[in-house]
Amino acid sequence: MKRSLNTEDKILKAAIQVFVKSGFEGTSMQKIADEAGINKALLHYYFRSKEKLFEKAFANIFVKFVPRALEIFTSELDFFDKIRLFIGTYIDLLVQNPLVPGFILQEINRNPDILYNIIREAGVDPSFFFIQVEKEIASGSIVAVSSKHLFINIMSLCIFPVASRPLMQRIVFNNDERAYAIFLEERKKEVADFVINAIKRK
Amino acid sequence: MKRSLNTEDKILKAAIQVFVKSGFEGTSMQKIADEAGINKALLHYYFRSKEKLFEKAFANIFVKFVPRALEIFTSELDFFDKIRLFIGTYIDLLVQNPLVPGFILQEINRNPDILYNIIREAGVDPSFFFIQVEKEIASGSIVAVSSKHLFINIMSLCIFPVASRPLMQRIVFNNDERAYAIFLEERKKEVADFVINAIKRK
DNA sequence: GTCTATATCGGGATAGAC
DNA sequence: GTCTATCCCGATATAGAC
Numbered sequence: 482m483k484r485s486l487n488t489e490d491k492i493l494k495a496a497i498q499v500f501v502k503s504g505f506e507g508t509s510m511q512k513i514a515d516e517a518g519i520n521k522a523l524l525h526y527y528f529r530s531k532e533k534l535f536e537k538a539f540a541n542i543f544v545k546f547v548p549r550a551l552e553i554f555t556s557e558l559d560f561f562d563k564i565r566l567f568i569g570t571y572i573d574l575l576v577q578n579p580l581v582p583g584f585i586l587q588e589i590n591r592n593p594d595i596l597y598n599i600i601r602e603a604g605v606d607p608s609f610f611f612i613q614v615e616k617e618i619a620s621g622s623i624v625a626v627s628s629k630h631l632f633i634n635i636m637s638l639c640i641f642p643v644a645s646r647p648l649m650q651r652i653v654f655n656n657d658e659r660a661y662a663i664f665l666e667e668r669k670k671e672v673a674d675f676v677i678n679a680i681k682r683k
Numbered sequence: 684m685k686r687s688l689n690t691e692d693k694i695l696k697a698a699i700q701v702f703v704k705s706g707f708e709g710t711s712m713q714k715i716a717d718e719a720g721i722n723k724a725l726l727h728y729y730f731r732s733k734e735k736l737f738e739k740a741f742a743n744i745f746v747k748f749v750p751r752a753l754e755i756f757t758s759e760l761d762f763f764d765k766i767r768l769f770i771g772t773y774i775d776l777l778v779q780n781p782l783v784p785g786f787i788l789q790e791i792n793r794n795p796d797i798l799y800n801i802i803r804e805a806g807v808d809p810s811f812f813f814i815q816v817e818k819e820i821a822s823g824s825i826v827a828v829s830s831k832h833l834f835i836n837i838m839s840l841c842i843f844p845v846a847s848r849p850l851m852q853r854i855v856f857n858n859d860e861r862a863y864a865i866f867l868e869e870r871k872k873e874v875a876d877f878v879i880n881a882i883k884r885k
Numbered sequence: 886g887t888c889t890a891t892a893t894c895g896g897g898a899t900a901g902a903c
Numbered sequence: 904g905t906c907t908a909t910c911c912c913g914a915t916a917t918a919g920a921c
Contacts, residue, residue, distance in 0.1 A: 488886075506708035507793065509914060520888055525916060527886095547854075583792040586846050590785040591709065593849035605854050624880075629855055629866065630873045633844050640847075641839035644788050647795035649838075652749075652807050653831055664831065671832045678826075679881035690904075712897060722906055727898060729904095 489527050492517050496538045501584045505535050505591065539588060539595060544603045546574070546581055554610045560617050561677055568639060568676070569669040575643045576665050582644035607632055623680040631680065638672045691729050694719050698740045703786045707737050707793065741790060741797055746805045748776070748783055756812045762819050763879055770841060770878070771871040777845045778867050784846035809834055825882040833882065840874045 486494065495517035499508050510531055514521040528534035553567045575582060589596060614628035642649060642665060650661040688696065697719035701710050712733055716723040730736035755769045777784060791798060816830035844851060844867060852863040 504706070504708060504789070504793070506706060510916085511914080521915090522889085522917080523887060529916095531915065547850075580792065583788050585850070586785050587706070587789040587792075589847070589849040590782065590789075591706070593853075596850060596853055600853060607854060626877070627869070627873060630870065630877070632855065633851055634840055634874070634877060636847075636851075637839040637843035638836055641843040642835050644846075645791070645838075645842075647791040648749075648787070648798060649835055651795075651798055651802060652809060653834065667829070668832065671829060672836070675828070675832070675836060675881045679877045683885060711895080713895085723897090724899080724907085725905060731898095733897065 488519065488523065492519070492524060492527055492534070493537060493541065496534050497542060500535060500538050501542065501578075501580045504584065504587050505531075536595065540599050540602075542581060543585065543599055546578075546585065548603050548605045550574075551605070551607055551610065554607075554613065560613060560622065561681070563613075564635070564676055565673040568635065568673045571639045572643075572665065572669050572672070575639060576662075579643055579646065582640045586644060621682060624682050626680050631676075635672075635676060638668075638676070642668060690721065690725065694721070694726060694729055694736070695739060695743065698736050699743060702737060702740050703744065703780075703782050706786065706789050707733075738797065742801050742804075744783060745787065745801055748780075748787065750805050750807045752776075753807070753809055753812065756809075756815065762815060762824065763883070765815075766837070766878060767875040770837065770875045773841045774845075774867065774871050774874070777841060778864075781845055781848065784842045788846060823884055826884050828882050833878075837874075837878060840870075840878065844870060 492513070496513045499513050499516050503512070508531075510521055510524050513534070514524055524531075524534060528537065550567070550571055553570065554563060556563060556566075558566065610632055611628040614623070614626070614631060617623045618625050646661060650656055650658070654660040654664065694715070698715050701715050701718050705714070710733075712723050712726050715736070716726055719726075726733075726736060730739065752769070752773055755772065756765055758765060758768075760768065812834055813830040816825070816828070816833060819825045820827050848863060852858055852860070856862040856866065
């Protein structure tokens with residue numbers, strides 16, 4: 482399986498793994514070379530510099546986590562079902578990649594400019610969500626909330642508990658790994674209920 | 684004002700500033716020395732190593748942002764007023780220190796063990812909040828929610844929008860700084876309404 | 886395309902003068 | 904207590920053999 486990858490892909494895969502774990506500043510080319518099972522010089526042969534290798538790796542990770550999240554809202558489900566489906570799938574995705582949220586937050590704060598090209602190319606656009614919220618308000622199914630606040634509320638409730646796990650697991654669960662894993666699993670239902678309860682017209 | 688600080692405090696203050704901006708790995712002792720207006724060797728004279736200086740700096744920042752947040756819930760206000768007050772004050776604190784949330788998330792993921800001593804010494808304990816939630820449920824003023832989920836929901840809604848600002852500002856506000864500043868200001872009311880709406884028994 | 890060897894630089898840390 | 908000079912290592916990056 483891994484054997485079938487060519488060298489370039491093997492390097493990129495290793496780079497993603499190491500960068501996500503240690504961040505740009507905490508990562509050395511040597512560690513990536515070790516992870517890929519090849520020599521340090523080859524990294525430069527394929528990607529010229531650490532900076533350029535990082536850009537490829539970051540873009541690769543980013544598109545898996547940001548635009549994909551929004552796809553669900555383009556479907557034709559009932560709005561509340563869409564919210565439930567989105568939250569469930571997104572929390573799953575995050576739990577399977579627990580280091581990614583912290584990594585992305587770290588790197589966008591270190592260098593916000595990395596987003597410039599990536600967002601343009603990846604075509605991240607939440608307007609589909611905003612339009613639908615306005616429609617739901619007009620039809621009277623939800624109360625008059627700001628669609629932008631609602632969007633960021635949902636994102637916050639999904640992402641932050643994963644990004645802050647080392648801290649929250651300790652202060653709320655006495656650092657019990659399993660308890661926090663169960664807690665995150667519960668959140669798929671809990672967060673959806675919370676959001677829907679907050680906006681549903683009764 | 685800055686003149687009145689002794690050298691040790693001057694160094695610590697400079698270290699906090701640089702570490703928060705660039706993280707542990709992205710910070711060099713030289714940058715801290717420059718920021719403090721003194722020589723590199725003096726850092727080692729006062730703090731022995733980068734690691735030890737970082738620990739002091741991190742603990743210093745941490746206690747300003749985590750335990751202090753919980754103090755509000757020990758007051759004697761009405762529960763909903765407490766929630767409003769907490770969210771308003773906390774978002775203010777975060778907006779005034781916009782790099783801190785990302786910094787803390789970054790460092791706890793890099794090295795979760797730094798929390799070990801700090802949390803013990805700082806005495807971070809949200810149980811006061813949990814108890815009060817249980818009481819409110821018993822008295823029938825709010826619906827039966829999990830107090831732990833509620834706690835982390837509130838934290839998420841306050842912290843994440845600040846920590847993810849470079850990203851969210853771009854995809855939701857076309858990178859308009861002022862619009863995002865206004866948005867964060869609005870959130871003091873918006874988030875409180877959202878939370879209370881989600882839990883209030885009607 | 887892949888390796889070893891090496892150039893060059895910047896980092897943390899210490900010695901020692903004042 | 905504060906400085907300059909220096910040590911030593913690890914980092915990025917390149918040269919050149921195979």
